[in-house]
Amino acid sequence: MANTLNVYALPTLVAPEDLIEGVVVVIDVLRASTTIIHALQAGANEVIPCLEIDDAWAVAEQYPRDEVVLGGERNGLPIERFDLGNSPIDYTPFRVGGKTVVFTTTNGTRAIQRAHLAERVLIGAFANASAIVRELLEQTNVHLLCAGTDGQMSDDDILMAGMLVERITRQSGLLYELNVQALTAKETWLHRFALPRALGAEPLEPELLAKELRKSAGGKNLVAIGLDGDIFTAAQIDQFDCVPELDPEKTRIRLV
Numbered sequence: 667m668a669n670t671l672n673v674y675a676l677p678t679l680v681a682p683e684d685l686i687e688g689v690v691v692v693i694d695v696l697r698a699s700t701t702i703i704h705a706l707q708a709g710a711n712e713v714i715p716c717l718e719i720d721d722a723w724a725v726a727e728q729y730p731r732d733e734v735v736l737g738g739e740r741n742g743l744p745i746e747r748f749d750l751g752n753s754p755i756d757y758t759p760f761r762v763g764g765k766t767v768v769f770t771t772t773n774g775t776r777a778i779q780r781a782h783l784a785e786r787v788l789i790g791a792f793a794n795a796s797a798i799v800r801e802l803l804e805q806t807n808v809h810l811l812c813a814g815t816d817g818q819m820s821d822d823d824i825l826m827a828g829m830l831v832e833r834i835t836r837q838s839g840l841l842y843e844l845n846v847q848a849l850t851a852k853e854t855w856l857h858r859f860a861l862p863r864a865l866g867a868e869p870l871e872p873e874l875l876a877k878e879l880r881k882s883a884g885g886k887n888l889v890a891i892g893l894d895g896d897i898f899t900a901a902q903i904d905q906f907d908c909v910p911e912l913d914p915e916k917t918r919i920r921l922v
Contacts, residue, residue, distance in 0.1 A: 672845045708758055718770065796907070825851075
């Protein structure tokens with residue numbers, strides 16, 4: 667059987683049943699994936715993704731109030747009476763260390779739910795790109811699932827997926843069959859930056875990447891509501907060396 671490496675630019679472009687075999691990486695650069703990575707690196711015990719606000723409240727009520735943090739957004743903005751929004755830098759050791767984060771967002775947590783039947787579900791962003799690549803190099807069936815923005819394809823996720831496709835196909839000793847969206851994502855990544863930077867031979871400065879992320883559907887939304895700083899945070903490649911993974915039975919995300 668051939669090795670496969672697929673990109674899906676939106677969760678709706680793939681059926682959950684088609685993700686059963688293999689490893690899924692959920693990508694929501696702006697901002698759920700980035701925020702989940704920051705939360706776990708800051709010492710959160712786990713992140714529990716929820717589809718709806720009411721679901722999040724119901725889960726949070728199962729914990730003592732001082733052991734849980736409610737986080738997330740709707741339309742980019744913090745949810746009323748939640749502790750935190752979806753800005754990665756707000757998830758500090760002081761706010762989330764040693765606690766459970768119950769988390770719901772407009773796009774990212776829905777993408778995670780889409781992948782719940784997969785053998786493994788990882789959370790990827792530029793913040794942990796190299797760690798994700800290392801985790802995938804020996805995998806024979808990989809799906810990169812982009813969250814998008816309000817049902818639209820968004821280049822923040824496409825660029826991240828393209829970076830992963832380029833690195834995996836170049837660094838792995840395996841040959842992969844790429845779907846059309848994987849080929850497109852790879853070409854998108856390679857055409858946005860000078861080759862030394864696109865190939866990782868030279869550092870890609872956060873401001874250069876942030877400039878491209880601002881052009882995406884998700885980036886435009888954040889600029890419009892005054893959260894441009896989150897874009898710069900999300901553009902810091904390999905800020906962390908970690909791989910968050912979803913436990914599908916318990917619906918909890920922890921570090922591998």
